[in-house]
Each structure stands twice: as C-alpha cells, then as structure tokens.
Amino acid sequence: MASPARCVARGRPVRKGSARNDRNFLKRGSPLLPVFRFGESKLGPYQAISDYGVVGNLHTAALISSEGSIDWACFPHFDSPAVFCRLLDIGIGGYFQINLRGPYKVERSYLERTNVLSTTFSNGFGTIRVIDLMPIPAKDERPEEILRKIEGVEGEVDVEIRFKPTPDYARRNADLHPDGEGALIDRPGSLILFSISRTATLRKIPWRIEKGKAEAVIRIARGEILYLLLDYTEEADRPRAEERTPEGMEARIARTVDYWRRWAGKCRYAGPYEKEVVRSALTLKLLTFAPAGGIVAAATTSLPESIGGVRNWDYRFSWLRDAVLTLYALLVLGYREEAAAFFISTFSSSTRTHRFQIMYRIDGGTELPEETLPHLEGYRRSRPVRVGNAAAKQLQLDTYGALLDTLYTFYKRKDHPHAAELPREELRAFLKEVCEFVVAHWREPDHGIWEFRDRRRHFVHSKVMCWLTLDLSIKLAREQALKIETRGWEPVRDEIRETILKEGYDPELGSFVQAFGEKALDASALLFPILGFIDPADPRMVSTVRAIEKHLMSRHFVYRYIMEDGLPDREGTFLPCSFWLVDALSLMGEIEEADARLKHLLSCANDLGLYAEEIDPITEEHLGNFPQAFTHVALISAAVDLEKAKRGQVEKEIGSRAEER
Incomplete structure (x- = not known):
C-alpha cells in the first residue's frame, strides 16, 4: 500500500x-x-x-x-x-x-x-x-x-x-x-x-x-x-526472451519491493518522526554503491547552490568526512552490516594507496579529474556543468578526524561481528601514519570542511578534528592493545585543544569563529559537542549557538557562513547545518525549541520525503544536488538525539563519552 x-x-x-x-x-x-x-x-x-x-x-x-x-x-x-x-x-x-x-x-x-x-x-x-x-x-x-x-x-x-x-x-x-x-x-x-x-x-x-x-x-x-x-x-x-514476459516483470517488481521492505524492517528506531527517519535511511541505502560499500554524496552533478551561479559541483563520489555521521546514523538505526561495509570500504580505500583524500570514486579509485561540459546550459542556465571534482586533491585536515571517529565507533561496538575483519597490522600502520601526519601538519592552514577554493586558512573545525584524530587514536591503541608508542601524541593533542580554546574562541563575539584571527562565524561549530570536544552546557558553546542563531540564520534555516569565499554568487542556507542546530538545542536541553525547529525542517521535504543540500530561506525552494545524503544523515541524527533528549538520555550519553575521551 x-x-x-x-x-x-x-x-x-x-x-x-x-x-x-x-x-x-x-x-x-x-x-x-x-x-x-x-x-x-x-x-x-x-x-x-x-x-x-x-x-x-x-x-x-x-x-x-x-x-x-x-x-x-x-x-x-x-x-x-x-x-x-x-x-x-x-x-x-x-x-x-x-x-x-x-x-x-x-x-x-x-x-x-x-x-x-x-x-x-x-x-x-x-x-x-x-x-x-x-x-x-x-x-x-x-x-x-x-x-x-x-x-x-x-x-x-x-x-x-x-x-x-x-x-x-x-x-x-x-x-x-x-x-x-x-x-x-x-x-x-x-x-x-x-x-x-x-x-x-x-x-x-x-x-x-x-x-x-x-x-x-x-x-x-x-x-x-x-x-x-x-x-x-x-x-x-x-x-532472454522467455524472461521478457508479464510474469518476469512482476517477479522483478515483487523481488524489489520485498528487498526494500525487508531492509526497512531492520530499522530499530520507533520514536517520533519514524516515517521521516525510515525514508532517510532508505535514501541512504539507495545511494549506496553495493560492490564497494561506499555512499555517494548525491545522485547528481551540477545542480546549483545559487540559480544562475557557478556553485555547481559533482557529488557522485564518496566523501570520507561524511563517514562518521553516516556510520552513526546507520548504527543507531540498527544497520550494523551496512555500517561495517561502509567503514571497511572507506578504510581500505585509504590504506591501500597510503594516500589520504577527502573523497574517492565509488569504486575506491583516487582520480577524479574535473572538467566542464560547455555544450550543456546547466539547470536553469547555471553554468558551468562539471564532472569530476578537483577538491579531491585539497588538503582538508578534518578528514582524518572523521575517519578516526568512524573507526573508533566501529570498534566500540563490541558485538560487531565484522570488527575482526580489519587486520591488526594494517590498523597499527594506519594509526601511526595518520597520527604522524597530524602531528607534523596540524599547524598548517587547509581548505576546511567547506572546501574553499580561494586560499587556505586555519579553520577551527579542522583543528578540532586534528585533536579528535589524536585523542581517539590514543584510546584505540590502548583499548585494542596495538603496542603503539603514543606518548609523543598526547602532549600534541593537549596543545591543539589549548590552542583552539585560546585562538578559536572570540570573547567579543561570544562564539567560536571560523578560522584563527578572523571574526567570521561558521555553523560547523555546532558539531563540537557532538564530537565530544566540549560539553554542550559549557558557556562558550551555549553562546556560540546563540551567535549562530543571531547571525547565520534566515527564518528557520542556517547558513554555513556569511563571508566572501572566492566565488561570485551567494548560496542558499545549508540544510545539514539546520539539522545540526536541532541537535545542539537537544543537547543543551532546549527540547521544545528543538522539536519546533525539527517539525518545520521536516515540512520542507518534498512530497516524497527527499531533500537537496540547500534551501532558499524565502521561497523554500530546494537548491544543490539531489537527493543529498548529508542532509538525510543530519535528519536522522537530529530526530534520534531529540527523542533521546525527551527521555533524558542525552546528558548521560554525552557525559560518558566525554569521560571516555
């Protein structure tokens, strides 16, 4: 039905x-x-x-x-x-x-x-x-x-x-x-x-x-x-001709319907907004490339973030930074096998070549040459149309933290039957290489989570993810008895944290900023309590949320940032950030406000429950590639954490996570 x-x-x-x-x-x-x-x-x-x-x-x-x-x-x-x-x-x-x-x-x-x-x-x-x-x-x-x-x-x-x-x-x-x-x-x-x-x-x-x-x-x-x-x-x-019959067609339909319903039936979430959560999970599964286990960011290329503008990118690849949120979403819904396959694919794609990129082809390949297709006018004349993605070669230090958070979460699932599939020697070599890289390069500027194409900066989110890389690597090495010398990593981890709190938080603005030495705000700071970097009740985090609500919001939606970024046109509000705000409010205990914001965001899906990456805050027209996995991951996280907050479980979980780290 x-x-x-x-x-x-x-x-x-x-x-x-x-x-x-x-x-x-x-x-x-x-x-x-x-x-x-x-x-x-x-x-x-x-x-x-x-x-x-x-x-x-x-x-x-x-x-x-x-x-x-x-x-x-x-x-x-x-x-x-x-x-x-x-x-x-x-x-x-x-x-x-x-x-x-x-x-x-x-x-x-x-x-x-x-x-x-x-x-x-x-x-x-x-x-x-x-x-x-x-x-x-x-x-x-x-x-x-x-x-x-x-x-x-x-x-x-x-x-x-x-x-x-x-x-x-x-x-x-x-x-x-x-x-x-x-x-x-x-x-x-x-x-x-x-x-x-x-x-x-x-x-x-x-x-x-x-x-x-x-x-x-x-x-x-x-x-x-x-x-x-x-x-x-x-x-x-x-x-064959004998298969091209009405009976053969009905068999295809029945088999496909049965496959999706059996998969959806494994979802363990039974809280508020279950229909929207299950639809988002089905969308993530649809965007999965079964042979390798990776998930494409979206099914399309070059749908514009600004109509008539140049912010048109190819999203038909797998971003490592999305791994932690995707894995979390799948795990909390009960999809352990999908989470395992996704992580094993991500891990092997990185370690097989010993080259760390922010994204990979869906088959794990590393070459994504970007070209334009000038013979196509673009959606509503939004040129250029791009295939491939040059951002794959950027330095984005946050990638390592996302990968380690994914890896740590994977191993913390003690009942995971797939944890033993990763060879210990490969894991040991991987941790050493990643941590040595972070220790050597964390002070460098990078292109950041938003893949700026103009110049590198000292992005605060990237520094937080460098801290996360070392923090979780130290814990993982100890818990898995990997016999890795981590004493050299510990003082660097502590130095990164002290530097972030000193240079990444602006007392005059009452907020974490986008980059050291700058005044611009960035909605990626909403992730800091989720990552365990800071308690959601910390006054610095509370004031950061208030500053984002004041300066980065338009009606019900959140911009990633509002500043010059080297591109001529302005993008729409970013739907994942809008869901991150719901998460932050839930963690802060502002349940009614979080629920009201989530209800409005859910009303902005299309009639099939699907989302693009961005939305025009005035017309609520969807913008960017479609359907967008990142948005659906953020929806699941926001709905699940809000449901836990209503039951009084979030504070306990955040506290235990902070204690672990």
Whole structure:
C-alpha cells in the first residue's frame, strides 16, 4: 500500500511535449484540489529540484519528475556518463517520459517502506498508474535495468510516451531503430527498450522515430498493463526472451519491493518522526554503491547552490568526512552490516594507496579529474556543468578526524561481528601514519570542511578534528592493545585543544569563529559537542549557538557562513547545518525549541520525503544536488538525539563519552 502524498495538478503548456507544475497550487498550505494551469512557470521550462523522485538499484539511480519523466540517469554506475540529462539542459538533454495526453492531475508516493515509485495520472477520461523502479537483481544477474509499469486503473485514456536517450552527457545522439517486435535499439550503444504486455496491441508500439527521439501514443483501458523495460547491458547479458514476459516483470517488481521492505524492517528506531527517519535511511541505502560499500554524496552533478551561479559541483563520489555521521546514523538505526561495509570500504580505500583524500570514486579509485561540459546550459542556465571534482586533491585536515571517529565507533561496538575483519597490522600502520601526519601538519592552514577554493586558512573545525584524530587514536591503541608508542601524541593533542580554546574562541563575539584571527562565524561549530570536544552546557558553546542563531540564520534555516569565499554568487542556507542546530538545542536541553525547529525542517521535504543540500530561506525552494545524503544523515541524527533528549538520555550519553575521551 502506498503511503500518502500530496496531490499535484498538472496542465498541458503552450510549449509542445510536456506538462508543467501549477505553482499556485503547490504553495504550502494550498488546498489539495485539482487545478489546471497552462503555460510555463517562473522556473521556465525546468522542473523544480524538489519535483523529482529517485529510484535506484545500489549501483546507480534515476531521477523522475512528477510529470513521469526520467530526466537524469547514469549507466551503469552513479558516476558513469549520463544517458538522460534533461535535468541539465532542457533543449538537448535526453529523457524518458510517460504521462497522459492533454491536461491531467498527478498523485504520487513511494510504495510503503520501499524505493519503488508509484505515480497516478488522471483526467476526465480515466486514470493510469505508473510504477517505476530499478529492479534489484536476482543472484548472478547484472543490475542494469529500469522498469516502468503502466496500468489502466479507470476508464480509457491516451498515454504519451517519449523516449530520447542522449548518451555521454548528450555528446552523442542515439541511433534508434525498431527491431520488428516492438523494441527499440540504440545500435551504436547498448540500450534497448522492450515493450511487454498481454494485450496484443500494446506489445508492438507504433513508434515515430526522428533524430534520435521516439514518440508514441497508445490507448490503455482499465485492467490493461504495459511494461517498458529499459536494458543497458551488452547484448550477451540481456534477459532472454522467455524472461521478457508479464510474469518476469512482476517477479522483478515483487523481488524489489520485498528487498526494500525487508531492509526497512531492520530499522530499530520507533520514536517520533519514524516515517521521516525510515525514508532517510532508505535514501541512504539507495545511494549506496553495493560492490564497494561506499555512499555517494548525491545522485547528481551540477545542480546549483545559487540559480544562475557557478556553485555547481559533482557529488557522485564518496566523501570520507561524511563517514562518521553516516556510520552513526546507520548504527543507531540498527544497520550494523551496512555500517561495517561502509567503514571497511572507506578504510581500505585509504590504506591501500597510503594516500589520504577527502573523497574517492565509488569504486575506491583516487582520480577524479574535473572538467566542464560547455555544450550543456546547466539547470536553469547555471553554468558551468562539471564532472569530476578537483577538491579531491585539497588538503582538508578534518578528514582524518572523521575517519578516526568512524573507526573508533566501529570498534566500540563490541558485538560487531565484522570488527575482526580489519587486520591488526594494517590498523597499527594506519594509526601511526595518520597520527604522524597530524602531528607534523596540524599547524598548517587547509581548505576546511567547506572546501574553499580561494586560499587556505586555519579553520577551527579542522583543528578540532586534528585533536579528535589524536585523542581517539590514543584510546584505540590502548583499548585494542596495538603496542603503539603514543606518548609523543598526547602532549600534541593537549596543545591543539589549548590552542583552539585560546585562538578559536572570540570573547567579543561570544562564539567560536571560523578560522584563527578572523571574526567570521561558521555553523560547523555546532558539531563540537557532538564530537565530544566540549560539553554542550559549557558557556562558550551555549553562546556560540546563540551567535549562530543571531547571525547565520534566515527564518528557520542556517547558513554555513556569511563571508566572501572566492566565488561570485551567494548560496542558499545549508540544510545539514539546520539539522545540526536541532541537535545542539537537544543537547543543551532546549527540547521544545528543538522539536519546533525539527517539525518545520521536516515540512520542507518534498512530497516524497527527499531533500537537496540547500534551501532558499524565502521561497523554500530546494537548491544543490539531489537527493543529498548529508542532509538525510543530519535528519536522522537530529530526530534520534531529540527523542533521546525527551527521555533524558542525552546528558548521560554525552557525559560518558566525554569521560571516555
């Protein structure tokens, strides 16, 4: 059964070939009534970022608009070149769209506790339901399919299907040809679109093919079903004809629904906002690259943090700094195996090469060369479109603290069956190398958690993470009896802490600052009590929270910082920081305020419970790559810690953690 979702009205625009949102209807608080509008909205031809849902198969993902259009998909992996990229260029980008002919209204949701999307299209003639998924493969199968099931629910309606693959980020047009049995084949590539149905007239779709685009209009009556199976494997690996049957398609759906529901059923959280927590967990799982265990930051590249600006980055990689928060979120929800796989992947990616980067390719590789794609205009003309990420080569000292916090948490789970999988010699060598590096370099400036591209600074957050690296390495070496000489690390650890409290806190501002010798505030300071660096009740921490609320907040949301950072435009407020504030308030005992802030943040998710990285504080329009793992991790942490605070457990846990450290 599908969970409830908002009803979204659609109408056919003046521009041929697509329907657009009714923006007045979508305003928060508007009645859920079918309203039809014609013409394009203030967004122009582009859909809002929050208009998209996502499906995936633990190897890659696809973004699907409420108009039934797959506007972004990369094959075969998250960081592979996009085959559908209308998200980044409405003119030349490819898509795969299914909806009703003429005006219609839409209602959509995920099937309960799954990542299978259900979209219902209705007009005066009838209703269809489209089920979208990327099938979880059976054993020994390759996960390289998108399945779209079109089912007649009421009446009889005309359904428009538009299929325009544009491989390699639209640097090549597909050469589509029918195979005589209703399938479409891209001959130069490996794409094939099968049509499968028990209804003879639906098995052979009357495609009109022109310039790499195929279009068709089919009539579907109540009870009729058409399956469209997009396969992107090589010909030898494609499903055999006997598998391309209605029964075979239903088996894929059942297997995938069962997989997601069994996974969601392992969640041990049963507190307030359980639905939102489970949806965030499912999103994190969807963004997992199963072969290596890493989690991509987002499924997209170059969705802008400022519309029309240049803050457009490729997030289809795995950031080490997110490891500690991701691992914490998975562990507290009961997902120990995922946490173990994630850590083992992260640990081995670093130690295998003895090169420490802030991010890695999803396969653990270290090369992420950044280039721009000038032939794409970018989302709402936000240029440049980037693939790869040059920040991978930056010096960011906070990475080591994140990795050690992850490692320490992993080993502190005494009931963890996977802890013994990390060889002790490798662990010993890893700790020595990391700590020797931190001892030698902690006094140096770096690019910081926010990856500044102009100049290095002495970021306070980075210094805190250097302290954390040494503090946890010392504890881990002792607790695991690793026979490492740590006496040289202890005075450096203490010196770092003293330096932070002296140079990183400004008494005039009443706040920790972003960098030594500067007056700018930084919302990363909200993490300090979570990391165990300072007690949340310490007057310096309390005054820091108050300063952030006063100077970095706009309405309900928190900016990372407000200062010149070497880029010409200004970004939106940062959703993870907004959830960190909820965490900080919970730790400080301000339960009612934390709860009120969390409720508003939860109301800002899209109708499917998904978040981007940032949000416009005035319009509450989502900005940045989507869906954003960091935001969903922060949501889980905020909800879980608030629930513990309501039960009076946070103070005890913080106290024991501080005592341990």
